[in-house]
Amino acid sequence: MQQKFKNLNGISVAFDELKLRKEHLKKIIIEHPRYKRIYNLISECHLLSVGSVEPGTLFLYGGTGVGKSTLLKEYTQNFPRFVLDGVTNVPVLFVSVPVGATPKSVASEFLLSLGDPNYEKGSQTSLDSRVFQFIERCGVQLVIIDEFQHLIDRDTKHVLNRASDWVKVLTEKAKVPIILCGMPESEKIFLHNEQLGRRFSVREELTSFNYDTREDKKDFRTFLYILDKQLPFSKQSNLADPKLAEKLYYVTNGVPSYIKTILELSTVHALKNGQDYIDEGNLYEAFISMKVSKRPNMVNPFCDKKFNLYQAVENEGRK
Ligand SMILES: Nc1ncnc2c1ncn2[C@@H]1O[C@H](COP(=O)(O)OP(=O)(O)OP(=O)(O)O)[C@@H](O)[C@H]1O
Ligand SMILES: [Mg+2]
Incomplete structure (x- = not known):
């Protein structure tokens, strides 16, 4: 059964609640x-x-x-x-x-x-x-x-x-x-x-997610949609929005462990701010703390209104 989380209404969570919500996120497993x-x-x-x-x-x-x-x-x-x-x-x-x-x-x-x-x-x-x-x-x-x-x-x-x-x-x-x-x-x-x-x-x-065909995109966005519904917040973060999904794919390459890491970092950020969902500002901050050793030229796609996945991948020198 899905757990209900209370509204924070702008009031930063207490330490125990922060720990509980972070642990909840760590345990989520999506059967994609x-x-x-x-x-x-x-x-x-x-x-x-x-x-x-x-x-x-x-x-x-x-x-x-x-x-x-x-x-x-x-x-x-x-x-x-x-x-x-x-x-x-x-x-x-x-x-x-x-x-x-x-x-x-x-x-x-x-x-x-x-x-x-x-x-x-x-x-x-x-x-x-x-x-x-x-x-x-x-x-x-x-x-x-x-x-x-x-x-x-x-x-x-x-x-x-x-x-x-x-x-x-x-x-x-x-x-x-x-x-x-x-x-x-x-x-x-x-x-x-x-x-x-x-x-x-x-x-x-067992492969990571792809983002080439319509079917691939649907699979990845469905994964994000189900994950979003289980995040430890009272409201949804719209992770499966096409633009946001594209940015999340760019940063994580569709690898669940990177998806979990960036969401954990942004969840903590949002909870400390007393927010009831993750916004792009949280993802922007989370990206700064996240290091992906094999991609030194990766740019921060969050809060960038003009972000284009294919352009970004080309600029990074990847196929
Ligand atoms: N289906 C899933 N749903 C939610 N989270 C997942 C899923 N699959 C993997 N993860 C998350 O990704 C992280 C890495 O997963 P895991 O350790 O199982 O990878 P692995 O393939 O065994 O990697 P390694 O080869 O490095 O051991 C874990 O934190 C896990 O929570
Ligand atoms: Mg393993």
Whole structure:
């Protein structure tokens, strides 16, 4: 149900209210069409594999900030853990590959996620046998492995062979469907470890929003419209207005994480001013505090009545 927020009528919010409203915004998740499509694919991979002789696999990839982890964590939360006959059941196990992965650090991460208090203790053999034992005993139906690109060394860019072999063995032995997720460069791991690559031949991308066709524009504006309705204000901010949507697209490139960042900054600004919605002045100020490292020539489009997306993109030297 949508939460109601009181009118501020020009009176700046108190600290507690500011915190509450900001937290509300952070938690908003919009199930846009591409999100729903991937969610359904994961659900199919999960539910069709229960009791199957050959459980499914899926590799989900996408650039930073498109919402991969958000979606996977939401999926995991929709299958909460429960205690049955004194055993904690973990229907969906979510694990992140640690930076500079080794077989030991990956196995420990699995045990930590499974709730083993001694997750770092023991030899490799002992850690591994506990991982497989617990997967079975905790009734794990689906394993999700995020940050797959951490199987590539950050400095040397070499694939970490021992850790990627560990993941390969897991996919062979665990007898449950597995979702791997990471940045597009993770494909390199499959080229290097062909056996793992063969296991994950179904590959799906979660993309950011586009703004080329009428359909693209409609999708992006619908996303903004739904987001707007859930913002922690008593009135709407008209984010989906064609001109404003164009400016928001220019600044964020349609990447949900940038959209969330600029809206968080402008929300705080507006709330401190006692406003009941975000205006372009707030977005203008938010833009100044926001740094997008790869775009040093980006201009502030807000409060610019003559802003033109195509001209601005050309001036910036992008296509
Ligand atoms: N569908 C969505 N609705 C609302 N907010 C979203 C959505 N998808 C992503 N976000 C926001 O974008 C931010 C980044 O999302 P997330 O961390 O899931 O990206 P990611 O694809 O996992 O990136 P990385 O590869 O860097 O880990 C989060 O703050 C999240 O709240
Ligand atoms: Mg992530």
